[in-house]
Amino acid sequence: xxxxTQTPRYLxxxxxxxxxxxxxxxxxxxxxxxxxxxxxxGLQFLFEYFSETQRNxxxxxxxxxxxxxxxxxxxxxxxxxxxxxxALYLCASSLAPDxxxxxxxxxxxxxxxx
Amino acid sequence: xxxxxxxxxxxxxxxxxxxxxxSHNNIATNDYITWYxxxxxxxxxxxxxxxxxxxxxEVASLFIPADRKSSTLSLPRVSLSDxxxxxxxxxxxxxKAAGNKLTFGGGTRVLVKP
Numbered sequence: 711x712x713x714x715t716q717t718p719r720y721l722x723x724x725x726x727x728x729x730x731x732x733x734x735x736x737x738x739x740x741x742x743x744x745x746x747x748x749x750x751x752g753l754q755f756l757f758e759y760f761s762e763t764q765r766n767x768x769x770x771x772x773x774x775x776x777x778x779x780x781x782x783x784x785x786x787x788x789x790x791x792x793x794x795x796x797a798l799y800l801c802a803s804s805l806a807p808d809x810x811x812x813x814x815x816x817x818x819x820x821x822x823x824x
Numbered sequence: 825x826x827x828x829x830x831x832x833x834x835x836x837x838x839x840x841x842x843x844x845x846x847s848h849n850n851i852a853t854n855d856y857i858t859w860y861x862x863x864x865x866x867x868x869x870x871x872x873x874x875x876x877x878x879x880x881x882e883v884a885s886l887f888i889p890a891d892r893k894s895s896t897l898s899l900p901r902v903s904l905s906d907x908x909x910x911x912x913x914x915x916x917x918x919x920k921a922a923g924n925k926l927t928f929g930g931g932t933r934v935l936v937k938p
Binding site for chain 1: 930
């Protein structure tokens with residue numbers, strides 16, 4: 711079974727721009743979560759989607775948003791990029807709602823903001 | 825969610841057994857204990873999950889004492905490729921309505937030396 715895929719793998723943007731990242735979960739997984747990982751803050755939860763609805767949101771500003779499509783694929787968007795948004799953005803899927811803690815992560819998108 | 829405490833780093837040698845202990849004094853009755861492994865520039869990988877006593881799979885063993893206030897991840901006969909960060913997470917697996925609240929702490933950086 712194919713794993714979680716994320717595109718693009720690497721991205722370089724400048725301050726003020728916006729970016730959209732994409733995630734395709736494992737087939738049959740309906741829950742998709744997004745995380746931001748930086749050396750200073752570690753791995754932080756951004757938000758979770760299940761059945762096209764955002765179920766939980768982490769402590770991030772409104773510039774960070776996401777959505778989920780009917781085929782469970784998900785996108786996250788960051789508007790008005792700041793230097794501090796440079797990070798590895800990870801997507802994870804799970805067989806929600808019963809296996810919340812058994813999540814399968816994708817390889818991540820490395821975003822660099824200059 | 826129960827707070828977890830684990831050592832920041834551990835060194836080991838190839839062929840040795842590595843034991844990482846995680847403290848979770850405030851674990852709740854419904855909480856499960858889950859461990860993830862993360863290699864550099866990759867997403868975390870689910871290793872093992874348990875509720876009490878001992879759980880073993882092809883990768884690791886998880887030992888949980890009767891009071892459940894701590895747990896120990898045991899990696900048998902490590903190799904250089906086991907060098908990674910290991911995260912201990914504690915939370916309610918059955919949170920169907922609440923959704924994902926996965927919170928990663930700082931993790932334990934394990935370095936396996938030749």
